Structures are given as C-alpha cells and as structure tokens.
Amino acid sequence: MSTLLLPAISAEWIKRRRTFSHWMVIAGGFFIPSIICIVFLCYPDRYQSLQQSGHFWEHLIRKAWNMFSFFFLPMGVVLAVSLITQLEFRSVTWKQLQATPASYPTIFFSKLIVLLLMLLQLFLLLNFGLLIAAFLPPLFYTDLSFPWYPFPVQYLVATNLHYYLFCIPLLLLQYLISLQSRNFLIPIGTGLALVVFGMFVLSWRYAYLIPPAYTALYYIRSGQEQGLLKNLYLFSWIYSIIFLCSGYLLFVWKKDKS
Amino acid sequence: MDYCIETSGLYHQFRDQTVVEDVSLQVPTRSVYGFLGPNGAGKTTTLRLLTGLLRKQRGEIQLFGKELEKNRASLLQQTGTMIESPSVYAHLTAIENLQVWQSYFRCPDQRIPDVLQTVGLANTGSKKAGQFSLGMKQRLGIAIALLHQPSLLILDEPTNGLDPEGIIEIRNLLQQLNQEEGITILVSSHLLSEIEKLVSHLGIIHQGRLLFQGRLEELSQQQQKFSRLRIATNDNERAATIILQSGLSGQIEGEKIYLPIPSNEQIAQLNFQLTRAGISVYELQVNRVDLETIFIDLIHQPI
Numbered sequence: 001m002s003t004l005l006l007p008a009i010s011a012e013w014i015k016r017r018r019t020f021s022h023w024m025v026i027a028g029g030f031f032i033p034s035i036i037c038i039v040f041l042c043y044p045d046r047y048q049s050l051q052q053s054g055h056f057w058e059h060l061i062r063k064a065w066n067m068f069s070f071f072f073l074p075m076g077v078v079l080a081v082s083l084i085t086q087l088e089f090r091s092v093t094w095k096q097l098q099a100t101p102a103s104y105p106t107i108f109f110s111k112l113i114v115l116l117l118m119l120l121q122l123f124l125l126l127n128f129g130l131l132i133a134a135f136l137p138p139l140f141y142t143d144l145s146f147p148w149y150p151f152p153v154q155y156l157v158a159t160n161l162h163y164y165l166f167c168i169p170l171l172l173l174q175y176l177i178s179l180q181s182r183n184f185l186i187p188i189g190t191g192l193a194l195v196v197f198g199m200f201v202l203s204w205r206y207a208y209l210i211p212p213a214y215t216a217l218y219y220i221r222s223g224q225e226q227g228l229l230k231n232l233y234l235f236s237w238i239y240s241i242i243f244l245c246s247g248y249l250l251f252v253w254k255k256d257k258s
Numbered sequence: 259m260d261y262c263i264e265t266s267g268l269y270h271q272f273r274d275q276t277v278v279e280d281v282s283l284q285v286p287t288r289s290v291y292g293f294l295g296p297n298g299a300g301k302t303t304t305l306r307l308l309t310g311l312l313r314k315q316r317g318e319i320q321l322f323g324k325e326l327e328k329n330r331a332s333l334l335q336q337t338g339t340m341i342e343s344p345s346v347y348a349h350l351t352a353i354e355n356l357q358v359w360q361s362y363f364r365c366p367d368q369r370i371p372d373v374l375q376t377v378g379l380a381n382t383g384s385k386k387a388g389q390f391s392l393g394m395k396q397r398l399g400i401a402i403a404l405l406h407q408p409s410l411l412i413l414d415e416p417t418n419g420l421d422p423e424g425i426i427e428i429r430n431l432l433q434q435l436n437q438e439e440g441i442t443i444l445v446s447s448h449l450l451s452e453i454e455k456l457v458s459h460l461g462i463i464h465q466g467r468l469l470f471q472g473r474l475e476e477l478s479q480q481q482q483k484f485s486r487l488r489i490a491t492n493d494n495e496r497a498a499t500i501i502l503q504s505g506l507s508g509q510i511e512g513e514k515i516y517l518p519i520p521s522n523e524q525i526a527q528l529n530f531q532l533t534r535a536g537i538s539v540y541e542l543q544v545n546r547v548d549l550e551t552i553f554i555d556l557i558h559q560p561i
Contacts, residue, residue: 007362014354015358017349093346096340096341096402098311099309099337101334101335256311256313257312
C-alpha cells in the first residue's frame with residue numbers, strides 16, 4: 001500500500017479540482033467569518049463590545065463555532081463526503097480505478113485521507129476568515145481599534161482539534177455509506193437524516209451515543225459537564241474504529257468492484 | 259504457443275443466472291484477439307473477470323503466465339483497460355484526466371502529450387472532458403489505457419458510438435500498436451464486420467459459452483465449407499444425375515440443386531454439359547456464406 005499511497009493521494013487531490021465539494025469547502029470556510037464581518041460592519045458597537053469584553057479572540061472564535069458546529073459543519077461533512085465519493089460513480093470510473101495497480105487499501109485510504117485533508121482545509125479557511133473578519137472593521141471605522149491583543153494560539157488549536165476529532169466519526173460513517181451506494185440520494189438522504197436526528201437529541205442524557213451530534217454537543221455542553229467530554233472522546237474513538245474497519249471491510253469484500 | 263491471457267473453466271453467475279460458463283480463453287501473445295458475441299453473451303462479464311473487477315467464482319485466470327489473483331498489482335501494471343464506457347472525469351480536461359491515471363501508474367510526464375497525440379486529442383486545451391463528443395471520450399478512454407505503455411490492452415467495444423471514420427481510425431491505431439509495439443490486444447465487439455479486418459484470432463461467445471476459438475483463417479475455412487453453388491433447371495432429377503456423372507456431388511433441396519463450389523472451369527463445363535443434354539438452366543449461382551452468416555449460424559445453434 002505504502003509505495004502507491006502518496007501518488008494515489010495526489011490523484012485524488014487532482015480529481016477534486018473544480019468539483020462542487022471543492023468550492024463548498026472554500027465557501028463554507030469563509031461563510032461564517034463573512035457573516036460575522038458583515039454584522040461587525042453593520043453594527044460596529046458589537047465589535048466594540050467584543051473588544052471591551054477583555055477576551056476578544058476567545059469570544060470571536062467561540063462565536064464562529066457557535067454557528068458552525070450546530071448545522072453547517074455536520075452538513076458540510078455529509079455533503080462533501082457524499083459528493084467526493086459519488087464522483088467515481090457518476091464518472092463511471094470505479095472500474096478504471098480498480099483496474100490500476102493500486103491495492104484496495106490504497107484506494108480506500110487515499111480517498112479517505114483526501115477527505116480528512118479537505119476537512120483540515122475547511123478549518124484553516126475558517127480560521128483565516130476569522131482573522132480577516134477581526135481586522136476588517138477598523139479599516140472602515142476609524143473609531144474602532146485594531147485587535148492587537150495576545151492571540152490565544154493554544155485555545156485556537158485546542159478548539160480546532162476537538163471539533164476535528166468530533167467530526168471524524170460522522171465523516172467515516174458517511175464514507176462507509178457513500179461507498180456502498182451508486183444512488184446519490186441514499187447517502188445524502190441518510191446523512192441529512194442523521195444530522196437532523198443529531199440536533200433533536202442534543203438535550204438527551206445519552207446524546208454522546210449519536211455521532212452527528214458531537215460537534216454541537218461539544219459546543220453547548222462540554223464546558224458544563226466534564227463527564228460528557230470524556231464520553232465524547234471515548235465514543236469518538238470507538239465509533240471511528242468501528243466505522244473505519246466496517247467501511248474498509250465492506251469496500252474490500254464488495255463482489256462487483258466496478 | 260505462448261499465451262498472454264489464458265483462462266480455464268471460467269464460470270460466473272449473478273444470482274440464479276449463469277453468465278459465463280466454462281470459458282477457456284487462449285489469447286496468443288502479440289495477437290489481436292476479437293472477442294465476439296451478441297449483447298448479453300457474457301463478453302463484458304468475462305472481461306471484468308480478467309481485470310479483477312469481478313471476484314472469480316470458479317476457474318483459473320492467468321495473464322502473462324501468472325495467476326491474476328496472486329499477482330494483481332504487477333499484472334495490472336502491464337495491462338491497459340477500457341471496460342464498457344470510457345472512464346472520464348467530466349469536470350477535468352484531457353490532460354488532468356491523464357494526470358490522475360499517471361499518478362496510479364507512475365509513468366513519466368512525457369507520456370501524456372504522447373498518448374494525446376496518438377489518439378488525436380492533442381489540441382483539446384482547457385476543454386473539459388464533459389464537453390467532449392462520444393468519439394472524443396472514447397479516444398480519451400483509449401489514451402488512458404495506453405498511458406503506461408502496457409503490453410496487453412483489454413478493450414470492451416472501443417468503437418461504440420464512433421462514426422465510420424472514427425471506427426477506421428481506431429482500427430488503424432490498434433493495428434499500429436500491435437504491429438509496431440507488439441502489444442497484445444483483446445477487443446470485444448458484437449459486430450464481426452467491425453473487427454474482422456483487425457483481428458488475427460477470434461473467440462465467439464454466446465449465452466456464456468465459448469462456441470469458437472481460433473485463427474480468423476479457421477473461420478474463413480468454414481466459410482469455404484458452407485459456401486455452395488446453386489443450380490435451378492427445368493429437370494432437376496436429370497441435372498443431378500449429370501452432375502454426379504461429372505464427378506461432383508450435389509443434392510436437390512426444394513426447387514434447387516446445391517453442390518460444393520467447384521472451380522470456375524468446372525462450373526463452365528457443367529453448364530455446357532447440362533445445355534448439351536437439352537436441360538434448360540434457369541439459374542447458376544455461387545452462394546457465398548460470409549463470416550457474419552457463420553457467426554449468426556454459430557450463435558443460433560442449440561447449445
């Protein structure tokens with residue numbers, strides 16, 4: 001697997017050029033920062049009050065994740081994974097791909113790694129967008145000062161890492177479903193239903209059992225309940241391992257690989 | 259003989275339906291092997307088995323003398339394929355499409371302009387493959403199959419959707435690849451007329467069974483065997499006797515007499531003898547059976 005993995009990842013990266021999921025990652029990354037920026041430009045007093053809070057960056061980051069974690073992030077994951085996987089079905093390229101010297105693990109993991117890289121790209125763009133949103137308003141309003149406050153790098157990295165980790169079970173589940181169905185509506189429909197279900201169970205005691213709820217759950221309840229965070233870590237790993245192994249085995253055991 | 263592809267007892271069924279049954283293909287190295295059969299005969303299933311796209315249920319598959327299952331990666335590195343429709347990413351250009359496959363086969367960058375030149379797509383520039391005509395997509399599919407300079411090409415109906423000019427171009431290209439680069443080519447089709455000018459060997463499959471396999475000349479010999487001279491006269495009984503007396507064998511079928519095609523001199527002699535005997539000859543016609551008819555006859559024989 002190892003010798004062809006890097007070339008296979010590079011091939012997968014070329015394939016995603018100009019796809020809807022590629023543009024979605026870019027637009028999705030800048031979407032929340034754009035809204036925040038527009039709000040600051042329309043209501044500069046809100047920018048000012050954020051500065052006066054004493055924790056400008058922490059509040060800004062939390063504000064962004066507030067909007068992002070509930071619906072946009074899980075939805076984006078469902079859409080991007082389904083679209084990337086459907087690319088092979090739509091282009092009728094599975095048969096060509098499976099007739100290359102690339103082994104089944106190489107094909108499976110190269111696609112998965114590209115999806116994880118796209119998720120990373122989304123997070124990086126979100127953070128970059130937040131920086132722009134933070135520095136843009138003072139350019140338009142002279143009475144606003146630039147936010148030259150110490151940047152909480154550790155907080156930013158920890159926040160991003162947590163959300164990234166809590167996205168992975170949903171990403172792997174969606175990957176598993178998308179690889180099995182030729183019909184685009186099945187993975188999309190299932191994924192959306194799971195995301196909506198995840199939103200419904202947020203206040204449930206055992207919500208940590210439902211992977212699509214993890215990002216929102218982390219945002220609203222992890223600060224209050226220490227036990228919940230532990231459960232989220234634990235079940236994230238458990239689900240990730242289960243979905244990864246079952247997804248891989250179902251992919252390899254497929255009788256018709258075309 | 260050295261076989262590039264050799265299968266024995268290949269069998270495959272989908273649910274209760276047997277699609278390939280006891281197929282033992284022998285594709286000689288450096289040959290152009292036509293795999294012929296009507297739609298639904300089991301051609302594509304066989305080709306999918308040969309490329310590992312379908313899991314083998316029974317039988318043996320060897321490419322280059324090695325078992326496919328145990329040597330999948332190394333054998334596929336030497337094999338170019340185009341199964342059913344061409345595999346093309348519609349949102350990418352021809353170059354980008356080839357870059358994708360270049361990564362998997364790890365071939366040099368120079369191969370991309372080379373194969374595009376070979377298939378006549380060198381000037382497509384930034385045009386997306388989704389905007390290509392069916393013929394252009396077909397060419398791109400062949401370019402993908404050729405990209406890594408394979409020793410074996412497996413092409414499933416490569417001229418599908420091409421206009422007559424395109425068919426001739428692809429045929430010439432495949433001939434050139436076979437003759438100049440020594441590539442073994444297995445090409446499937448449901449039309450004999452489409453591949454008879456191209457292939458050296460032929461396998462005819464119908465209802466999952468291989469009905470004929472051999473050199474094209476062997477099928478042509480059958481053509482000779484089935485071609486007959488047809489004679490109609492005002493007295494077929496007497497004419498048949500004269501035919502027998504002149505050392506030829508003929509038999510009356512309905513209103514006509516049929517006999518194996520004699521030489522032109524014998525035909526002229528026979529005509530002379532019949533008219534000298536006072537028999538009016540209404541019809542004297544060589545009934546040549548073309549390869550297509552033999553193919554149709556073969557696939558309509560009860561299995």
